[in-house]
Amino acid sequence: NKTALKNKDLLPVLTTLRYFPDKSARKYCYKFQAIKGGKYLVRTIYYYGGFDGGKEPPVFDQIIGGTKWSIVNTTEDYANGLTSFYEIIVVAPTKTLSVCLARNTHTASSPFISAIEVITVDDSMYNSTDFANYALVTVARGAFGNEDSISFPDDPQYRLWQPFKDNNSFVSSQSSVSTSEFWNKPPAKAFETAITTSPGKKLEVQWPPLSLPSTNYHISLYFQDNRKPSTNSWRVFSVSVNGKTFYSNLNVTTDGVTVYASQWPLSGQTQISLTSDTKSSVGPLINAGEVYQILPLGGRTLTRDVVVMEELARSFDNPPPDWTGDPCLPRENSWTGVTCSNDEMARVVSMDLTNFGLSGVLHPSIDNLTALHHLHLENNDFTGPIPKALGKLGSLREILLQNNNLDGPIPEALRGKKGINLQVSPGNNLSA
Numbered sequence: 163n164k165t166a167l168k169n170k171d172l173l174p175v176l177t178t179l180r181y182f183p184d185k186s187a188r189k190y191c192y193k194f195q196a197i198k199g200g201k202y203l204v205r206t207i208y209y210y211g212g213f214d215g216g217k218e219p220p221v222f223d224q225i226i227g228g229t230k231w232s233i234v235n236t237t238e239d240y241a242n243g244l245t246s247f248y249e250i251i252v253v254a255p256t257k258t259l260s261v262c263l264a265r266n267t268h269t270a271s272s273p274f275i276s277a278i279e280v281i282t283v284d285d286s287m288y289n290s291t292d293f294a295n296y297a298l299v300t301v302a303r304g305a306f307g308n309e310d311s312i313s314f315p316d317d318p319q320y321r322l323w324q325p326f327k328d329n330n331s332f333v334s335s336q337s338s339v340s341t342s343e344f345w346n347k348p349p350a351k352a353f354e355t356a357i358t359t360s361p362g363k364k365l366e367v368q369w370p371p372l373s374l375p376s377t378n379y380h381i382s383l384y385f386q387d388n389r390k391p392s393t394n395s396w397r398v399f400s401v402s403v404n405g406k407t408f409y410s411n412l413n414v415t416t417d418g419v420t421v422y423a424s425q426w427p428l429s430g431q432t433q434i435s436l437t438s439d440t441k442s443s444v445g446p447l448i449n450a451g452e453v454y455q456i457l458p459l460g461g462r463t464l465t466r467d468v469v470v471m472e473e474l475a476r477s478f479d480n481p482p483p484d485w486t487g488d489p490c491l492p493r494e495n496s497w498t499g500v501t502c503s504n505d506e507m508a509r510v511v512s513m514d515l516t517n518f519g520l521s522g523v524l525h526p527s528i529d530n531l532t533a534l535h536h537l538h539l540e541n542n543d544f545t546g547p548i549p550k551a552l553g554k555l556g557s558l559r560e561i562l563l564q565n566n567n568l569d570g571p572i573p574e575a576l577r578g579k580k581g582i583n584l585q586v587s588p589g590n591n592l593s594a
Contacts, residue, residue: 176209176245181274182263184483189225189495190273191262191487194280196254201285201293203320204261207277208246210236214271221268226250226261228491228508229460232299233266234273245276247322249300251283251454253293256465260487264495281320287346290424291380291456298380298454302370305450307332307355317349323450326369330357333447335388339418346382346420348450353386353418358447365399365436365446370453376429377455381408383434384450386418398439399446404432411439414447425456463490463508470530471497471510478522482515509533516562517541524549524568533557540564540585548572548592553579565589 182190196202204226210219219240224231231250239246252259259280263273291298304326305312312323332355339353359365387397396415401408409421432453436446471489475481482498489510490502501512511533521543528534529551535558544566552558553575560583561576569591576584577594586592 172209172211175207175277176211179209179211179213179274179276181213181272183272185265186498187482187484188498189262189264189484189487191225191260191484192278193258193260193486196257196259196280198254198257201251201253201283201287202259203249203251203279203281203283204259205247205249205279205281205322206234206261206275207279208234208236208239208274209276210240210246210274212240213274216240218269218271220271220273221266222271222273223264223266223495224248224262225264225487225492225495226252226297227255227259227459228462228488229297229457230492230495231297231457233268234263235268249322250457251288251291251298251300255294255462256468262487262495279320283319284347287319288380288454290422295459297457297459299457301374301379301453301455302372303450303452304369305352305355306357306367306369306448307334308352312349312351316351319347319349321349323349323352326357326371328357328367328369330359330365330367332357333388335386335449336390337386337388337416339386339416341418344384344418344420345422346452348382348384348420352384352450356386356388356447356449358388359445361438361443361445363438363445365448367434367436367448368431369434369451370432373430374428374432374455376427378425379428380422380424380452380454380456381426382420382422382452383408383448384418384420385412385414385447386449387414387416387444388447389416389444391416397444397446398442399436400439402435402437404428405435408434418449428453460492461506461508463488463502463510466530467508467510467533470525470527471500473525473527477525478520480520480522482518482520503533511557512536512538514538515542520544526551528552529555531555535559538562539566542566544568546570548576548586550575552576558582561585563590568592 219236305323308325475485490508499515503509523546526549547570550573
């Protein structure tokens with residue numbers, strides 16, 4: 163369902179939303195065309211606005227592919243009149259990417275979404291991450307000392323850099339930085355300001371400004387000497403995170419520099435400490451930073467099975483509403499009526515669509531579900547023939563097709579197959 167929010171001060175993208183009141187669906191998905199192996203930043207945006215009365219701001223899960231990505235909690239942002247947004251960087255394992263929402267036990271309110279952005283990311287960026295097995299979930303992306311947020315066109319990668327200030331002093335840069343060759347390609351505007359302190363003092367920054375769950379994170383930090391270029395425009399200092407050395411004797415010039423850790427353990431509050439070299443006549447400084455949680459991917463469904471299930475969904479006139487996205491994963495959000503194996507590469511092993519009121523035809527590609535052992539389609543309104551090659555599925559043990567409107571001959575491979583329970587009557591217009 164779609165609804166509009168009556169607030170003249172909202173950005174146009176936030177004035178409408180789509181919500182999903184159907185409680186029978188295990189998930190609600192959007193599917194996007196992608197380049198297999200391409201890297202993408204996916205941003206989901208939520209502005210609740212009390213569209214359903216505001217008594218219980220929705221809390222629900224979001225899923226990317228077959229992986230539960232995060233919990234969307236709009237409670238605090240709704241109380242403050244703010245928008246909630248979430249980001250993840252992934253590599254597309256196939257030619258499509260799916261983003262799904264799913265109910266959980268936190269609230270009974272309907273999941274909703276205001277906008278989804280799918281942005282191509284340069285392949286060279288964040289390439290220390292094993293994207294075959296992990297994704298990067300944005301925790302924070304900050305421009306230190308800046309007054310305003312930074313995004314496109316200042317960042318051609320469409321990332322959003324939030325301004326961050328604390329009780330430390332901040333300075334403006336007196337020279338520009340060319341970031342085209344920088345790892346992760348930060349925007350030049352992120353180097354225009356920095357947080358700093360006096361010579362001889364340690365610079366301590368509590369950032370990100372939130373408590374983090376105990377796990378591994380990708381951290382990138384950005385620095386530039388803010389003075390005019392000269393033979394003396396450089397600073398040397400060491401960087402530590404939560405008391406552990408992150409980089410020793412970092413030489414920061416007006417050209418700028420990036421340091422990063424591809425897997426760094428964090429838990430609770432995070433403190434970044436910069437300690438100057440004893441000979442330095444200027445204090446340390448920091449311009450910007452990025453922190454991403456490293457999210458293990460939750461497995462995959464065999465591509466052939468996914469293709470077949472999508473073809474089946476298209477051949478049904480009225481497929482179940484959650485027959486989108488990954489048919490097997492996450493396991494608690496598999497397609498209604500579909501059971502899958504627990505293998506690392508999930509397979510469809512049974513379908514029970516009894517009494518679903520479905521109509522349409524049985525797509526012949528169903529014979530490619532080579533792990534299928536039970537197929538229950540009785541008491542629906544399917545038409546057309548029984549696919550001939552079903553009898554060639556070696557694992558198939560039971561087919562229940564009673565009370566449909568199927569016609570044509572019963573395939574010989576099924577009639578003569580031993581060890582299978584085949585039920586086609588009453589109902590149907592089949593011939594031997």
